[in-house]
Amino acid sequence: MHGFKSEADAKAYLSSNLFEKDVVRELKPYLESAPDVRVYSVFRN
Numbered sequence: 001m002h003g004f005k006s007e008a009d010a011k012a013y014l015s016s017n018l019f020e021k022d023v024v025r026e027l028k029p030y031l032e033s034a035p036d037v038r039v040y041s042v043f044r045n
Helices: 008-015 017-032
Strands: none
Touching: 008 017
8 A cells, every 4th residue: 555645646557657567567476467456535624
């Protein structure tokens, strides 16, 4: 699990070369299908 300052930052990470080329590539032997990635937002007052 990762923490980001905003939803936009999380989405930028998920579309980055680091995630697509390194993280997913390294985990590929352990994945039976495409990863199920979810972005949750927490609203704080």
